[in-house]
Amino acid sequence: MTTPQVPDPATLAPSEEYDLYFGPNHPGIEGNYSVRVRLKGDVICQAVADGGYLHRGFEKIMEDRLWVQNIALVPRICVPDPVPMEESYARAVEMIGGLEVPLRAQWIRVLMLELSRICAHLFTFGGNAATIGLYTNMFWGVTMRDLFLDIFEEITGARIYHIYITPGGVRRDLPEGVLERIEALLVELEERMPQFEDLFFNNAVVIDRATGTGRMSAEEALAWGVTGPNLRATGVASDVRRDDPYLVYPQVDFDIVTETGGDALARMMVRKGEVVQAVKIVRQAIAALRKVGGPVRCELPNPLAWDLPAGDAYARTESSKGELGFYIVSNGGPRPYRVHVRGASSMHAVQVLEKLLVGSRIEDVAQIMFSLDACPPEVDR
Amino acid sequence: MSIPARLNEVLNELPAIQARPAGARRVRVDVAPQGLPALLELLKGRLGFIHLSAISCVDWIEDGQFELVYHVWSHEMKLLVSCHVRIAREPGVYVSVHDIHEPAGFFERDIHEMFGVHFDGAPSMEKFILTSWEGPPPMRKDFNTRKHVEETFEWVDYRPDWLKDIERKGGGIES
Amino acid sequence: MTDKPLKSHVRPPQDTMPGGAGQGCPAPDAQTRSIWRRIMDDFADHCRARSLFVLHYCTGCGAIELPPTITSRFDMERVGITPMVTPRQADILLITGYLSLKTLKRVILSYEQMQGPKYVLGFGSCTINGGMYWNSYATMKRLDQYIPTDLFIAGCMPRPEAVQQVLLKLIEDIDAGRANAWQDYYRNYDFYLGNQQRLFGAGWNTPTDVIGEARHYGYYGPGTEGEHTRLLAEGGGSAARLAHAEYPSTALTGRIKS
Ligand code: SF4
Numbered sequence: 001m002t003t004p005q006v007p008d009p010a011t012l013a014p015s016e017e018y019d020l021y022f023g024p025n026h027p028g029i030e031g032n033y034s035v036r037v038r039l040k041g042d043v044i045c046q047a048v049a050d051g052g053y054l055h056r057g058f059e060k061i062m063e064d065r066l067w068v069q070n071i072a073l074v075p076r077i078c079v080p081d082p083v084p085m086e087e088s089y090a091r092a093v094e095m096i097g098g099l100e101v102p103l104r105a106q107w108i109r110v111l112m113l114e115l116s117r118i119c120a121h122l123f124t125f126g127g128n129a130a131t132i133g134l135y136t137n138m139f140w141g142v143t144m145r146d147l148f149l150d151i152f153e154e155i156t157g158a159r160i161y162h163i164y165i166t167p168g169g170v171r172r173d174l175p176e177g178v179l180e181r182i183e184a185l186l187v188e189l190e191e192r193m194p195q196f197e198d199l200f201f202n203n204a205v206v207i208d209r210a211t212g213t214g215r216m217s218a219e220e221a222l223a224w225g226v227t228g229p230n231l232r233a234t235g236v237a238s239d240v241r242r243d244d245p246y247l248v249y250p251q252v253d254f255d256i257v258t259e260t261g262g263d264a265l266a267r268m269m270v271r272k273g274e275v276v277q278a279v280k281i282v283r284q285a286i287a288a289l290r291k292v293g294g295p296v297r298c299e300l301p302n303p304l305a306w307d308l309p310a311g312d313a314y315a316r317t318e319s320s321k322g323e324l325g326f327y328i329v330s331n332g333g334p335r336p337y338r339v340h341v342r343g344a345s346s347m348h349a350v351q352v353l354e355k356l357l358v359g360s361r362i363e364d365v366a367q368i369m370f371s372l373d374a375c376p377p378e379v380d381r
Numbered sequence: 382m383s384i385p386a387r388l389n390e391v392l393n394e395l396p397a398i399q400a401r402p403a404g405a406r407r408v409r410v411d412v413a414p415q416g417l418p419a420l421l422e423l424l425k426g427r428l429g430f431i432h433l434s435a436i437s438c439v440d441w442i443e444d445g446q447f448e449l450v451y452h453v454w455s456h457e458m459k460l461l462v463s464c465h466v467r468i469a470r471e472p473g474v475y476v477s478v479h480d481i482h483e484p485a486g487f488f489e490r491d492i493h494e495m496f497g498v499h500f501d502g503a504p505s506m507e508k509f510i511l512t513s514w515e516g517p518p519p520m521r522k523d524f525n526t527r528k529h530v531e532e533t534f535e536w537v538d539y540r541p542d543w544l545k546d547i548e549r550k551g552g553g554i555e556s
Numbered sequence: 557m558t559d560k561p562l563k564s565h566v567r568p569p570q571d572t573m574p575g576g577a578g579q580g581c582p583a584p585d586a587q588t589r590s591i592w593r594r595i596m597d598d599f600a601d602h603c604r605a606r607s608l609f610v611l612h613y614c615t616g617c618g619a620i621e622l623p624p625t626i627t628s629r630f631d632m633e634r635v636g637i638t639p640m641v642t643p644r645q646a647d648i649l650l651i652t653g654y655l656s657l658k659t660l661k662r663v664i665l666s667y668e669q670m671q672g673p674k675y676v677l678g679f680g681s682c683t684i685n686g687g688m689y690w691n692s693y694a695t696m697k698r699l700d701q702y703i704p705t706d707l708f709i710a711g712c713m714p715r716p717e718a719v720q721q722v723l724l725k726l727i728e729d730i731d732a733g734r735a736n737a738w739q740d741y742y743r744n745y746d747f748y749l750g751n752q753q754r755l756f757g758a759g760w761n762t763p764t765d766v767i768g769e770a771r772h773y774g775y776y777g778p779g780t781e782g783e784h785t786r787l788l789a790e791g792g793g794s795a796a797r798l799a800h801a802e803y804p805s806t807a808l809t810g811r812i813k814s
Binding site (some may be wrong): 049057227323324337 | 439
Binding site for chain 3 (some may be wrong): 145161
């Protein structure tokens with residue numbers, strides 16, 4: 001680091017524009033991330049995203065570990081929504097190794113993925129409301145999510161990083177009676193939804209501040225590579241679960257939620273709709289799990305001496321943030337030769353954010369970032 | 382699994398291309414470095430491969446090559462085409478496809494700082510993640526992260542002297 | 557990471573510390589304080605322990621367990637702890653997990669901006685010994701080498717209950733006058749600076765005049781200055797002084813214990 005220079009303000013030419021560092025140590029920023037904005041008054045005329053605060057070199061350290069060891073590593077790539085990470089890694093390995101996942105395990109994975117989606121959306125919902133000063137929503141959203149974390153804990157033993165989905169299936173079967181408890185929780189969530197609706201979507205503050213904030217059109221979103229709820233908020237019905245289906249998603253009945261506004265409000269509406277759809281999917285998974293029995297994992301070789309055949313695979317998953325990609329190359333050894341993670345927010349947390357911020361006001365930076373649901377750890381990896 | 386006829390038609394228009402199906406809704410295409418921009422352009426214009434999902438880089442150090450993999454997805458055809466090119470590891474220079482797919486800017490910048498591949502014409506080759514890093518591009522195979530860690534950091538001493546003292550007297554935490 | 561100044565160096569033995577042999581005003585230790593002062597200090601500690609502000613800085617994955625801890629389910633405010641947005645007004649720096657080198661720089665800057673007494677909690681195994689990322693080139697391995705740490709929480713990631721536990725323990729320690737790690741930063745600044753320089757190069761400097769603060773607080777000790785702080789004077793001493801001149805002097809005088 002170079003020596004910090006503090007110029008004497010008296011020697012500087014008068015200027016209308018000034019730079020402001022937004023983050024990383026800032027309550028409005030999502031996670032550990034930073035945006036440098038150039039302001040004229042309180043309007044942003046240029047924004048530069050600055051990441052890397054959460055860089056851990058995942059792709060490198062995964063090359064250093066066995067195929068099984070990496071199962072424990074991958075969920076940490078995206079903290080608020082870790083299950084799609086496990087799923088993508090497991091599926092890429094299955095694609096290379098030609099493993100068959102038993103039907104029951106597939107349904108369990110769908111269950112986990114959708115529960116995780118609910119959690120992530122509740123979290124974003126709370127965070128987004130907090131950025132415009134509505135702290136009650138944050139308290140409610142986070143607490144509701146916590147009840148789902150209890151379910152995760154019961155199934156997997158951990159609240160956040162479950163390390164549950166393994167190549168070839170899941171680690172162990174569901175505990176007794178958990179399906180009933182999930183159902184009860186879903187009912188509770190549904191009872192809560194009208195309250196969230198009142199508190200957020202029918203709130204004059206939200207409608208005023210979120211309408212038209214960070215708007216993008218469908219053409220722009222497609223050209224910029226936006227995926228997930230942010231793309232659907234512009235009216236494009238694209239969803240990896242439908243277009244490039246994995247697991248048992250072809251048998252699942254759900255709607256792709258779209259909105260046409262393309263702004264912060266539309267993005268939150270899409271998330272709300274997705275929570276409703278996720279509840280629907282979870283119910284179907286519960287019904288299926290009541291019928292489908294059998295093993296939850298296929299036979300694997302000794303995990304400590306497990307050489308995957310040479311090859312490569314690109315697995316895509318619809319996470320709560322968008323399209324998540326895992327590209328894995330194996331050279332036939334006990335460790336991956338190369339893992340590349342396409343973080344679901346790598347587009348909308350960097351290039352798209354930089355574009356959307358231009359022309360908006362300084363007080364909307366946090367809101368735009370949260371409404372895009374940017375997840376810095378998966379950008380930095 | 383086979384390659385859809387429409388895709389085959391387009392691929393046949395370009396020289397020196399090998400394509401083969403690689404699983405459900407996946408096609409692998411190997412192309413010479415100079416042919417890639419034209420291929421992406423054709424796929425985008427004719428078959429709707431407008432979504433660049435990712436660009437991955439693989440360091441094949443024994444062959445002295447970098448492999449760049451462009452994953453493009455077509456919302457129309459519901460198909461993922463992975464275009465593989467191999468470029469020489471030294472000097473590691475290639476062209477940017479930012480003018481065809483805007484997301485390429487992010488991935489090229491990432492590959493530049495992790496592997497040191499330079500992309501001509503890219504909008505930005507500045508560091509994004511590793512601004513505090515002065516070593517070699519860390520994702521290259523010849524950079525050994527374990528060795529680097531051993532040289533740079535110190536570990537907690539799990540058996541400090543006072544514990545050894547206690548152990549000598551017959552105590553300690555290990556039975 | 558250009559020229560690493562030193563592989564390893566030894567801290568001065570702890571028992572030579574109080575009194576700050578030589579320069580600066582001596583730190584009053586428990587024996588030399590007057591009764592009045594002792595009562596005041598105890599009372600201040602007692603009050604301080606009941607109103608703590610945690611700096612709102614999410615440095616790593618553990619930050620995801622903070623919202624549950626703060627919000628209605630576990631509700632940290634019950635014990636008088638609430639988030640605070642600026643380092644200067646915060647008491648607790650919660651290092652929520654791994655620190656990449658880029659973040660570590662910011663953490664050190666934030667830490668130096670905080671006013672004493674300040675407390676650092678290491679959250680998760682990553683702060684203790686690198687945790688999951690022990691072989692990662694990008695993260696630091698031991699937090700207590702770079703800033704003095706009061707308490708660590710084991711676990712990957714620690715649950716909200718564990719976070720609460722450690723905060724209660726911290727309250728207890730503050731109340732009993734035991735949470736004094738921050739003084740070590742002044743007494744052994746050379747040790748911490750040396751470790752920082754090993755990572756960030758010999759030109760590493762921060763705008764805070766730590767040595768001046770050490771004198772002011774009365775924690776100047778034999779370990780405050782040394783070979784590493786000399787580099788500071790050679791390279792960027794002027795910036796440190798310049799930035800120091802910017803501080804309103806009142807910022808440094810609001811302490812009872814001195
Ligand atoms: S200890 Fe575990 S949860 Fe905490 S930062 Fe490290 S990897 Fe993340």
